[in-house]
Amino acid sequence: MSSKIIILVLGAFLVAVALLGSIKRKSGKKLLSNKFSVIFGIIGVLMMIFGSYSSDLVNYNTQMEQVSIGAKLKISGPVNAVKTVYPIDKDSVDCRILTMGVYPESHNKDIWVVIRPTDDRYYPQSDHTNTSYKRDGEWQVVTRFGGDKGEAYDLIIYEADSTASSFFSATIAKWKEVDNYPGLQLEEMPPGAREVERLVIYTSKNCRGVF
Structure with missing residues (x-):
């Protein structure tokens, strides 16, 4: 698996963790604090953007536009x-x-x-x-x-x-x-x-x- 794919997968994982961490449990508490959810979400999105724009798929689409x-x-x-x-x-x-x-x-x-x-x-x-x-x-x-x-x-x-x-x-x-x-x-x-x-x-x- 290429490093670009690994970055994409890790980014998606962090975004998923951020979303799940923001869900309230029956006790009323969240799995993660708002601070950590925001940090994980931002890092995950940035990793996904970087992985996508350096991947062959996006490069191919750019070529197609030209x-x-x-x-x-x-x-x-x-x-x-x-x-x-x-x-x-x-x-x-x-x-x-x-x-x-x-x-x-x-x-x-x-x-x-x-x-x-x-x-x-x-x-x-x-x-x-x-x-x-x-x-x-x-x-x-x-x-x-x-x-x-x-x-x-x-x-x-x-x-x-x-x-x-x-x-x-x-x-x-x-x-x-x-x-x-x-x-x-x-x-x-x-x-x-x-x-x-x-x-x-x-x-x-x-x-x-x-x-």
Whole structure:
């Protein structure tokens, strides 16, 4: 258990002690004096605030608020295949965007966004859910770029079976654990992942060292 989680748990415990200590017993006395209840409560709340704002969850939410979205592709008529609506082919994008698209009603596979920068390696994209979020015919996933301004990227959309999704998830987890993201070579891409769309996009600013 990380120190951040321990701080959160201890803070919640102190708040609970403060609340329980303020309850009067049948004799009319409280388990704790008002002074100690207030002290425990304040310390507990401060510990919870510190633990929360230094945790990965809050950091993730902060990143999500900074995700960039630009002009979307307009889709008319029935959706018959997985399609990207943002970004648009040949578009210039920010360092962190929300890649978005649509899928047909009968679609039952996972959707993965993979970027291929100029190093010719493949980087599956993920937020904390790993696979792209799908609901009511729309999908989306946070996509991050780390290259120079104007660098070209292939943004590739894959349909993946359960085996391929597990491979991508395990790969991302391994990269995060050692804080090293070497990318995948083409021959390492799982056979259960099928490319359905490929766009070329460019970074609108220098994104090196952003993440």
